[in-house]
Amino acid sequence: MVTLTIDNRKISVPEGTTIMKAAASVGIMIPHLCYLEGINEISACKVCVVEMQGKTKLITACNNPVEEGMVLFTNSPKVRSVRRTNVELILSQHNSNCATCVRSGNCNLQKLSNDLGIIDIPYEKEITEMPWNNSFPLIRDFGKCIKCMRCVQFCDKVQDLHIWDVQNTGSRTTVDVSRNRRIEESDCSICGQCITHCPTGALRERDDTAKVFRALADPETITVVQVAPAVRAAWGEALDLPAYMATEGRMAAALKKIGFDYVFDTNFSADLTIMEEGNELLARLADPEEKRWPMFTSCCPAWVRFLKSQYPDMADHLSTAKSPQQMFGAVAKSYFAEKIGADPGKICSISIMPCVSKKMEATLPDMYSAGGGADVDIVLTTREFARLVRAEHIAPALLTEEAFDSPLGESTGAGVIFGVTGGVMEAALRTAYYCVEGVNPPADTFSDVRGFEGRREAEFSLGGRTLRTCTVSGLKNARDLIEDLRAGTVHYDFVEVMACPGGCVGGGGQPILDGVEMADVRGPRLYKLDEQRPLRFSHDNPGIKKLYAEYMGAPLGEKAHQLLHTHN
Numbered sequence: 156m157v158t159l160t161i162d163n164r165k166i167s168v169p170e171g172t173t174i175m176k177a178a179a180s181v182g183i184m185i186p187h188l189c190y191l192e193g194i195n196e197i198s199a200c201k202v203c204v205v206e207m208q209g210k211t212k213l214i215t216a217c218n219n220p221v222e223e224g225m226v227l228f229t230n231s232p233k234v235r236s237v238r239r240t241n242v243e244l245i246l247s248q249h250n251s252n253c254a255t256c257v258r259s260g261n262c263n264l265q266k267l268s269n270d271l272g273i274i275d276i277p278y279e280k281e282i283t284e285m286p287w288n289n290s291f292p293l294i295r296d297f298g299k300c301i302k303c304m305r306c307v308q309f310c311d312k313v314q315d316l317h318i319w320d321v322q323n324t325g326s327r328t329t330v331d332v333s334r335n336r337r338i339e340e341s342d343c344s345i346c347g348q349c350i351t352h353c354p355t356g357a358l359r360e361r362d363d364t365a366k367v368f369r370a371l372a373d374p375e376t377i378t379v380v381q382v383a384p385a386v387r388a389a390w391g392e393a394l395d396l397p398a399y400m401a402t403e404g405r406m407a408a409a410l411k412k413i414g415f416d417y418v419f420d421t422n423f424s425a426d427l428t429i430m431e432e433g434n435e436l437l438a439r440l441a442d443p444e445e446k447r448w449p450m451f452t453s454c455c456p457a458w459v460r461f462l463k464s465q466y467p468d469m470a471d472h473l474s475t476a477k478s479p480q481q482m483f484g485a486v487a488k489s490y491f492a493e494k495i496g497a498d499p500g501k502i503c504s505i506s507i508m509p510c511v512s513k514k515m516e517a518t519l520p521d522m523y524s525a526g527g528g529a530d531v532d533i534v535l536t537t538r539e540f541a542r543l544v545r546a547e548h549i550a551p552a553l554l555t556e557e558a559f560d561s562p563l564g565e566s567t568g569a570g571v572i573f574g575v576t577g578g579v580m581e582a583a584l585r586t587a588y589y590c591v592e593g594v595n596p597p598a599d600t601f602s603d604v605r606g607f608e609g610r611r612e613a614e615f616s617l618g619g620r621t622l623r624t625c626t627v628s629g630l631k632n633a634r635d636l637i638e639d640l641r642a643g644t645v646h647y648d649f650v651e652v653m654a655c656p657g658g659c660v661g662g663g664g665q666p667i668l669d670g671v672e673m674a675d676v677r678g679p680r681l682y683k684l685d686e687q688r689p690l691r692f693s694h695d696n697p698g699i700k701k702l703y704a705e706y707m708g709a710p711l712g713e714k715a716h717q718l719l720h721t722h723n
């Protein structure tokens with residue numbers, strides 16, 4: 156242990172502890188901006204400076220370990236003055252147009268400037284603006300970048316894609332796409348993790364809310380909205396709604412209040428995905444000629460994009476089942492359009508996703524399968540959904556809970572857990588077991604696949620054989636797994652990959668709580684919903700049974716093949 160004094164308080168902490176953590180352990184919070192635990196501890200912003208007795212130069216708290224006998228002051232007059240100057244210098248290169256910034260009210264720089272009482276900037280403003288392709292789902296606003304390096308480090312260390320790098324020198328230093336590429340030429344998976352780890356508004360999703368308002372205002376357009384599993388675990392955070400009030404029923408009520416004609420649930424098509432993907436797995440297992448092992452899940456578009464760009468020779472391992480978002484769109488513009496006697500071209504299909512890459516997925520060539528234009532016309536993130544609610548001046552706490560509409564609103568517990576790492580695997584195993592054994596197992600039989608450690612293996616016995624599974628989240632973990640598969644050091648039958656750490660609950664389109672990882676808080680919310688559902692097996696969903704009986708035929712059948720599977 157090391158004993159030191161911080162702000163006149165004597166404390167003991169384990170050797171190697173940083174000053175920042177030592178102070179936090181006794182409730183002394185040292186302000187910081189660029190720091191991201193375990194990812195970015197490089198003191199780029201110099202906001203966390205503290206004074207050490209006997210030293211003239213201030214030291215940074217985020218990356219300096221404690222030393223025996225140190226005497227530190229975290230808020231002395233000298234510290235306050237230097238910290239203030241450092242923030243003023245950052246502001247002199249920052250486009251502080253807070254009124255029109257998506258991060259206003261949720262920006263660490265804004266809060267810090269306010270906390271320090273900065274109302275004038277004594278330096279000349281020198282802001283670097285650069286062109287960007289604003290039709291791309293991921294937007295960079297150079298004028299707001301504070302060069303904190305979090306996006307660079309997160310993409311390097313967690314996603315292993317190295318999309319960002321520092322460019323130029325001196326006051327023109329900025330962060331841009333590496334190797335002089337444009338973002339659309341890069342291998343960016345569009346996972347959006349650099350957005351959720353940006354402390355300011357320098358990174359954001361393309362805002363598509365105006366398109367939704369246009370569709371809602373058009374009396375000729377039938378608006379059909381679907382909400383992804385993980386959105387319900389997080390939407391309240393962006394609206395200051397406590398978790399116990401942020402229920403599925405209140406979320407559906409908010410969507411109805413906004414004015415969507417039909418409020419449906421992506422959980423419905425998650426159940427449908429299981430019917431197709433589970434049967435595809437069983438068909439591959441039954442085929443002695445099948446070589447494409449392991450089978451990979453295909454529902455995370457950032458993972459699919461990653462695999463196709465990094466390991467194109469393994470793309471045929473992907474399940475051909477479309478993601479629930481896309482299956483929903485295809486069903487909305489075919490089966491449902493027929494049911495309500497509408498021209499699919501008159502339906503505007505909108506999805507609310509915890510994800511940025513879903514905006515890209517909806518535009519892929521395979522996703523125009525129902526004859527009414529794109530199967531999903533507009534994709535909003537959870538954050539954009541919150542903006543929609545605010546723009547409509549809705550106070551969600553005052554809403555009475557409402558049910559999703561029928562028939563594309565019915566779902567099971569298996570559909571809900573899609574939004575958390577391991578959930579697709581678990582849901583698929585529940586149905587695969589039923590298909591092989593003819594009876595449902597206890598619903599939690601496959602809970603070994605759960606866990607937030609980034610890579611998790613399990614083995615189950617199914618129809619007299621052993622099924623080896625692996626669940627991965629985060630793209631660096633995915634790359635390591637693929638390298639191990641290629642080296643022949645591991646062997647699996649079925650692998651689930653989600654690009655975002657923790658799965659969609661930690662998605663790049665989710666509400667941002669600066670510096671806090673929320674996946675392991677939101678994940679259990681979905682497991683709880685699963686537990687509370689009367690039906691917990693996708694094949695028991697009455698809406699799904701009806702869809703096959705009335706329209707789709709059998710899983711993997713001709714119609715299913717045309718609408719629910721990819722062909723490229």
Ligand code: HC0
Nearest residue numbers: 383384385454479480510574659
């Ligand atoms: Fe997901 Fe999905 S689980 S990818 O994370 O499969 O985005 O929530 O909507 O499509 O269902 C995201 C979440 C989805 C899809 C589902 C899958």
Ligand code: SF4
Nearest residue numbers: 310343344346347349
């Ligand atoms: Fe990297 Fe994901 Fe950001 Fe693309 S979206 S730059 S892959 S972190």
